[in-house]
Amino acid sequence: MAKCALFLFFSCLCATTVCAATVPNASFEQADGDGGSGPANWTTNQWGSVQANFTWTTAGHAGRGARVDVTASGSEGDAKWWGVDFAADGQDKSYTVSDWYNASVPTDLLLWIRFADGTESYHPVATLPATATWTEATFSVTIPEGAQRLRVLHTIGQVGFLEIDDVGCVGKDGTTPRQGKYKATVSFTFDDGWLSAYNMLIPRLDKKGWKSTNFIITTYPDKPGYQSDYILSKHIKALQDRCHEIASHTLTHPDLTTLSTAAWTAEITDPLTTLAGWNVKTPGFASPYGAYSPEILAALNKLYPYARTLHPDVNLPPYNVHELNGHVLTNVSTDNELEELLTRAEQVDGGWIILVFHRASADAPSDAYVRPVQFQGFVDLIEKHGAKIETIGEHLGTFQCTELPPEPTLVVGDKALDPPTDATRATTDSTTAGSTGGCQAARKASAPWLLFAGVVLLLCVRRRRRNRNVRPH
Helix, strand or coil, rough: HHHHHHCCCCCCCCCCCCCCCCCCCCCCECCCCCCCEEECCCCEHCCCCCHEEEEEECCCCCCEEEEEEEEEECCEEEEEECCEEEEECCCCCCCEEEEEECCCCEEEEEEEEEECCCEEEEEEEEECCCCCCCEEEEEECCCCCEEEEEEEEEEECCCCCEEEEEEEEEEECCCCCCCCCCCEEEEEEECCCCCHHHHHCHHHHHHHCCEEEECCCCCCCCCCCCEEEECHHHHHHHHHHHCCEEEEEECCCCCCHCCCCHHHHHHHHHHHHHHHHHHCCCCCCEEEHHHHHHHHHHHHHHHCEEEEECCCCCEECCCCCCCECCCCCCCCCHHHHHHHHHHCCCCCCCCCEEECCCCCCCCCCCCEEECHHHHHHHHHHHCCCCCCCCHHHHCCCCCCCCCCCCCEEEECCCEEECCCCCCHHHHHHHHHHHHHHHHHHHHHHHHHHHHHHHHHHHHHHHHHHHCCCCCCC
């Protein structure tokens, strides 16, 4: 607690509005990836003799909020909503910490800090009085030297209730810590193996030289009745030739948590045989619907180097490689949604966004689709931010690929010809095979003329040699 002595400067309550962009999901509006049962980036925490109930309420200061009802307390302990930590700016030591709150009893506003040496400590900002309505609490804070990561906490330690919303922590100049200091890393992923994504979306990445990770339902390629909607094995080969990553999305795309142990084991194990047949060395995995259990997760740890979920948030180091966050973008997703993700990733050294796409269509009739023009907007925004583009396997070091150079262009006269494809080779081979008799007949018919031409050529050569031996007089 010696570092607490450095944590000195507080100001009184004031009415200044503070941007809360630094704190992920500061307004509690975004749902988590587990069926939307709670706010994204927030969990609950209680310790000591305190017993509490937690509610993600619709009656926040502005929209949704978070509530704690303490039902029992004792000599020590508290209850609180526990948010995701964020990076402190090494150059900026002054911050404005804030939230909106409503409480029936006095509560405490704290700042959790992790230092460069790995130690953690809690620094008191203020003890706040009970309120009769929503009230904004805003304090100026100077953080200690060596602080690397921050987390704003509002705690309650006695029987009563506490509601919070719009939690904020910004630098003295009004900007968020490390805003734009780091480049985000972005991975494009495509689930299921939809042919529309292959035809309409992935070529837009190819134009940039960007690669993607494709989670394939392994029984669908080449399956009768599925060929009009899903990619074929030849498309998988084409993706591999262009250094796109291929990974597993189960055999048949079930909700694994609804299956027996034997059934879900087959769904995650059997695709490895098919993937090996496609020459995929160390495939990753994505669980359908983002659904998994502790038992499934333990099995995935033994079978795959990584697994992606559908938790819609930035991945922060150190990564949990078998529960990687994946953010789905759909027909209703906006550039602002992606902009927020990119900004959050840029605040952290190692901030990594995994984007998830499914089908493509110009009219995008449901949230399973994105429009190609919408997708292009996402590509342009990511390029504007200067993000680093990697497949999941590239980022984790499990996938390496060197793209083969294109085949040389054949030129006949002033006309450039495309290199032969498998189809044209097959056509040429079949045509040649079908006309073997005709070719042999032509060779036999031309044999006498070839013999005559050879004799004439030989006589000419001998005559020239004889002429060279005649000395001039």
